[in-house]
Amino acid sequence: MTEGTGWAVLVLPLALTAFALLALAADAAVGVRVAHARRSVAAAAADPWREVARLLVGQRRTTVAADGVLWRSGVVTVPLAALLAALVLPLGGFAAADPGVGIVWFNAMEILGWAALWTAGWGPNSPLSLIGGYRFVAQGMCYELPHMFALITAATGAGTLRVGGIVDAQAELWFVVWMPVAFVVYLISAAAMAFWGPFDAPLGRDLSGGVVAELSGVDRLVLLTGRWLLVVVAAGMAVPLFLGGGRGPLLPAWLWTLVKTALVLTFLLWSRRRFPTVRMERFTEVSWLVLLPLTILQALLVALVVLV
Amino acid sequence: MALNPADADLVVVAGPLTPRFTEPVERIWRQVPRPRAFVRVREHEVGDRLDTASVVLSRGGEHEDGGGEVRNGLVMADRGTDRDGLALDRLHVPLGPLLPNWPAGLVVHTTLQGDVIQHAQVDTPDEVGVGEDFWRWPWWPAGTGEKITSGGVARIRLVELLDALGRLFAVAGWLDVAMRAGVLRDFLLEGAESAWVRRRLLRLITRVRRSRTWRWLTAELGEHRHSVVGDVSTRCSAWLNEMERLLVDLDSIESVPLDGPGSGDRSVPVSPQRVLPELLEGTEFASARLIVASLEPWRSPDEVGSPGGVDD
Amino acid sequence: MGFEGIMLAMHGFVTALLLLGSGLGLLGVVYLVAWSVRRAPAESVEAFLSGNRSVEHAFSRFHVRWYALTMLYLAFEMEMLFMYPWALVVADEGASAVIEMFVFLAILLAGVVYAWREGVLRWV
Numbered sequence: 001m002t003e004g005t006g007w008a009v010l011v012l013p014l015a016l017t018a019f020a021l022l023a024l025a026a027d028a029a030v031g032v033r034v035a036h037a038r039r040s041v042a043a044a045a046a047d048p049w050r051e052v053a054r055l056l057v058g059q060r061r062t063t064v065a066a067d068g069v070l071w072r073s074g075v076v077t078v079p080l081a082a083l084l085a086a087l088v089l090p091l092g093g094f095a096a097a098d099p100g101v102g103i104v105w106f107n108a109m110e111i112l113g114w115a116a117l118w119t120a121g122w123g124p125n126s127p128l129s130l131i132g133g134y135r136f137v138a139q140g141m142c143y144e145l146p147h148m149f150a151l152i153t154a155a156t157g158a159g160t161l162r163v164g165g166i167v168d169a170q171a172e173l174w175f176v177v178w179m180p181v182a183f184v185v186y187l188i189s190a191a192a193m194a195f196w197g198p199f200d201a202p203l204g205r206d207l208s209g210g211v212v213a214e215l216s217g218v219d220r221l222v223l224l225t226g227r228w229l230l231v232v233v234a235a236g237m238a239v240p241l242f243l244g245g246g247r248g249p250l251l252p253a254w255l256w257t258l259v260k261t262a263l264v265l266t267f268l269l270w271s272r273r274r275f276p277t278v279r280m281e282r283f284t285e286v287s288w289l290v291l292l293p294l295t296i297l298q299a300l301l302v303a304l305v306v307l308v
Numbered sequence: 309m310a311l312n313p314a315d316a317d318l319v320v321v322a323g324p325l326t327p328r329f330t331e332p333v334e335r336i337w338r339q340v341p342r343p344r345a346f347v348r349v350r351e352h353e354v355g356d357r358l359d360t361a362s363v364v365l366s367r368g369g370e371h372e373d374g375g376g377e378v379r380n381g382l383v384m385a386d387r388g389t390d391r392d393g394l395a396l397d398r399l400h401v402p403l404g405p406l407l408p409n410w411p412a413g414l415v416v417h418t419t420l421q422g423d424v425i426q427h428a429q430v431d432t433p434d435e436v437g438v439g440e441d442f443w444r445w446p447w448w449p450a451g452t453g454e455k456i457t458s459g460g461v462a463r464i465r466l467v468e469l470l471d472a473l474g475r476l477f478a479v480a481g482w483l484d485v486a487m488r489a490g491v492l493r494d495f496l497l498e499g500a501e502s503a504w505v506r507r508r509l510l511r512l513i514t515r516v517r518r519s520r521t522w523r524w525l526t527a528e529l530g531e532h533r534h535s536v537v538g539d540v541s542t543r544c545s546a547w548l549n550e551m552e553r554l555l556v557d558l559d560s561i562e563s564v565p566l567d568g569p570g571s572g573d574r575s576v577p578v579s580p581q582r583v584l585p586e587l588l589e590g591t592e593f594a595s596a597r598l599i600v601a602s603l604e605p606w607r608s609p610d611e612v613g614s615p616g617g618v619d620d
Numbered sequence: 621m622g623f624e625g626i627m628l629a630m631h632g633f634v635t636a637l638l639l640l641g642s643g644l645g646l647l648g649v650v651y652l653v654a655w656s657v658r659r660a661p662a663e664s665v666e667a668f669l670s671g672n673r674s675v676e677h678a679f680s681r682f683h684v685r686w687y688a689l690t691m692l693y694l695a696f697e698m699e700m701l702f703m704y705p706w707a708l709v710v711a712d713e714g715a716s717a718v719i720e721m722f723v724f725l726a727i728l729l730a731g732v733v734y735a736w737r738e739g740v741l742r743w744v
Contacts, residue, residue, distance in 0.1 A: 009638040013646050034484055036491045056654045059341035060662040076647055083643040087636050099632030104704055126667035127401045127678040131423045131593055138686050141693045148700050155707040206479045206597035208408055209311040213668055216314040216341040218654035275521050277481025279594050282525060285741045288732055296725050303718045306711050312668050332671025342660035397680035406671035422683030592744050
């Protein structure tokens with residue numbers, strides 16, 4: 001795998017944001033159909049841009065006796081965590097970096113988002129935000145372990161923690177074929193990690209926005225953009241881990257990567273509309289008694305195949 | 309609609325601003341970031357007023373300023389024993405009157421430890437000052453000698469149920485279904501043709517009934533032996549069943565006697581002051597919101613469909 | 621490993637630092653743009669409480685009812701630290717590595733079952 005230098009670190013954030021904005025526009029267009037609104041799809045597709053402008057112009061607020069440092073650092077860390085996780089994300093045969101511990105790096109950066117959302121919820125000294133922040137901590141207890149087992153299963157199958165190596169190991173057979181459980185669990189945990197519906201309780205409507213209940217203006221823009229970046233990066237990572245990276249007939253590798261990422265992202269967008277918010281109070285048992293043993297069995301199976 | 313003042317641009321007061329609401333509305337207005345606009349609408353002028361507001365907003369102007377000072381010097385949360393006898397911090401969080409997807413006029417004062425409701429107390433409707441009852445409109449023409457049809461009565465009850473369902477699904481974070489319920493409600497109010505409504509509503513009902521996720525998430529929530537029937541899941545199913553029955557009447561032009569249809573068993577007898585504290589205490593925040601959304605708090609069986617005044 | 625070898629191994633992390641810098645720079649640009657087009661300076665407001673006056677701090681010792689779950693989580697999390705390097709060597713180490721790892725995991729899972737029976741996974 002080729003590693004990028006200089007310009008890659010500038011292009012990567014812009015490319016991710018552009019991809020996220022496209023996805024947002026597509027999602028807004030679908031929303032028009034659902035809402036049966038009397039406006040054109042094209043007008044709805046422009047909504048994300050209008051929203052960006054609105055939030056840039058909007059007044060920033062702070063709340064009485066807020067913990068400004070924790071609050072703002074949590075807000076900016078969400079997009080930064082997504083961006084840093086994208087470091088190891090390959091586009092075809094190219095990645096900004098392909099360190100020997102790529103999988104661990106990706107995992108560590110996601111966990112940064114875990115802390116970030118909690119501090120963003122704690123900061124404004126508002127009960128609804130606070131509850132939202134704590135909800136995400138509880139959510140982490142449920143998605144993180146199955147998520148790590150899914151990552152490790154792919155790494156075990158390839159015998160390396162290097163993302164490029166994992167892609168190479170799928171030359172003959174995509175991992176999704178013989179690690180279906182790990183793939184499905186990865187998708188579930190990816191949504192949970194990005195506090196994305198149906199795992200959006202930290203930003204729940206019942207909490208009037210939860211963690212973002214007190215965020216206005218550019219601060220709100222930054223956190224919500226960070227959330228979209230997290231979703232895009234999580235969808236993008238499914239491609240090298242399970243879907244054979246840039247492999248495919250006819251099209252060039254970079255285009256295949258984009259197509260597969262878009263497909264995974266479409267699934268995540270669909271599931272957000274499809275399911276009600278899953279409360280951790282109910283999900284914990286499913287996660288610990290079903291998903292966790294299943295991923296361990298999947299890892300065992302892969303380890304046995306590797307041995308033979 | 310924005311979920312919180314921080315995300316809002318407009319504060320719209322529709323209908324009369326009763327004394328009980330003046331202070332909360334002013335407070336919300338102060339929390340809305342600039343540029344912002346304050347709009348008051350009476351009947352039939354919604355469109356015009358909102359157009360003006362959007363012009364004001366696009367110029368970045370301020371339509372009406374609240375002013376006022378921000379108080380500092382909050383006190384720290386006090387402590388109280390939890391169910392295991394541990395002394396823990398308690399937060400006092402009032403829910404309502406101005407909360408999205410919350411029944412109009414309801415105020416529940418909760419005491420939270422973590423996100424569990426330890427204690428709940430409900431303001432009576434009189435204290436809150438609920439405005440005039442919108443849901444009596446099929447009988448508005450009563451004085452004018454116009455005929456009231458059972459189709460019209462079914463339509464308004466459907467609107468009411470879709471409003472309640474939309475609230476329940478929204479609180480549950482079921483975006484798509486909540487939005488579809490809202491669309492149907494609005495189209496019904498505008499007098500959409502019944503075949504169209506029937507087709508879409510039946511599809512919605514089937515979808516909710518088939519959802520195992522929905523049942524899994526709402527079963528065993530808000531059960532109480534004496535005061536209410538079933539849990540959130542079964543109360544939602546009861547609404548769906550009632551809607552299915554109402555769809556049959558939608559085209560009927562049979563006149564309805566002026567004293568309204570029989571009260572029957574159309575809704576759960578609920579007196580919020582008595583029931584809500586019992587139901588909410590010991591639940592966690594999200595469940596509490598679902599429980600409130602699964603009830604029709606201002607409705608008692610003798611009130612259903614009656615054109616007369618409310619006795620409470 | 622000579623100096624060049626070290627530089628090669630470090631390459632990814634140097635890029636990571638550059639990426640962090642570029643992310644911070646972009647955030648700076650976004651905040652600068654917002655500052656230059658702002659219509660009103662930042663303001664302090666009361667926390668949103670359904671239109672009610674806020675009288676107390678939300679900052680509090682939050683009752684974390686899933687406390688026991690965090691202990692269970694930590695036990696597993698420590699195990700995950702072993703599993704990353706294990707994934708690299710399992711093919712070379714052979715059957716013994718697999719047996720040891722999964723016996724360990726089975727013991728941890730027994731702990732999960734015990735915790736479940738004690739009601740740790742349900743907290744409301």
